[in-house]
Amino acid sequence: MNATRTLRPDAPGIAEAARLLAEGQLVAFPTETVYGLGADATNDLAVAGIFAAKGRPRFNPLIAHVSSLEMAEEIARFDARALALAREFWPGPLTLVLPTVGRVSPLVTADLPTVALRFPAHPTARALIAALGRPVAAPSANPSGKVSPTRAAHVLAGLSGRIAAVIDDGACAVGVESTILGVFEEITLLRPGGLAVEAIEALVGPLARPKKTTLPNAPGQLESHYAPEAPITLNATTPGAVHIGFGPETRPDMPPGEVTLNLSPRADLTEAAANLFHFLREADRLAQGRPITVAPIPDQGLGRAINDRLARAAAPRP
DSSP, rough: OOOOEESSSHHHEEEEHHHHHHOOEEEEOSSSSSSSSEEETTTTHHHHHHHHHTTOOOOOOOOOSSHHHHHTTTTTOOOHHHHHHHHHHSSSSSSEEBBBOOSSOOOHHHHEEEEEEEEEOOOOHHHHHHTTTTEEEOBBSTTTTTTOOHHHHHHHHHHHTTTEEEEOOOOOOSSSEEEEEESSSSEEEEEESSSHHHHHHHHHOOOOOOOOOOSSSTOOOOOOSOOSSSSESOOSOOSSSSEEEEEEEEOOOOOOOOOEESSSSSSSSHHHHHHHHHHHHHHHHTTSSSSSSEOOOOOSTHHHHHHHHHHHHHHHOO
């Protein structure tokens, strides 16, 4: 693989990225949630390249990204509930797990009878998928298990030389991955994310919680994920070498040389979500293996997604 190219989010850059995808190469691109590592979802060899570049286990399914509801309906079967969710929340940070009709690579679905679909809101992502004219399989553009990327520089730090290109369109606005719903017998919350659960439940009522399974039936379900190198303590009241705060905290007790990063001094969960992965990376750089502590985060709205990611980041490594 040659050096990874950086492309602009303009018409020539998107056209070049679509050409690379059509050739079976890998291109990272921005969405409103995080940067995704894209491959033509209908090309087995291209999709296999995602698993190789990330070091991702093959049993972990991918999300197929589409540029319209019509494209999604060519890939999966939508019942009335799924259509209502799509019409209310797409384009946006919501992934629906639905029965597949088999038009994407079985590597995308991990040979499951379902496929995870998302119609992203980011204009660059939508333009790229439309230019390719086919769904784009895309997990987060980082080595498997590591902190997700919200900037092109994060992508290059983990995958430079392993992928053909990245489209640099600045920082991702939402900052945590999409919320995933399984539209099964019950509508099931498979992963909290960038769309608040409260907004979904206002439309469809209470969501079911997933049953324990041996293997994941959607992305983002592995216990250890989003992990920096340094150890993390959550809900900390005593700061470590690097402390990630939330709200108007003061730390007069911190020894000299210790660092506080604040996800949102004004206690705004939207701002905190947007900063989360960037601050985890920065904390890891500053800590150099010393402990990272994280202040309590309210478990409501986007706080559910933030706490989910932090719990997986702090989980014991496999």
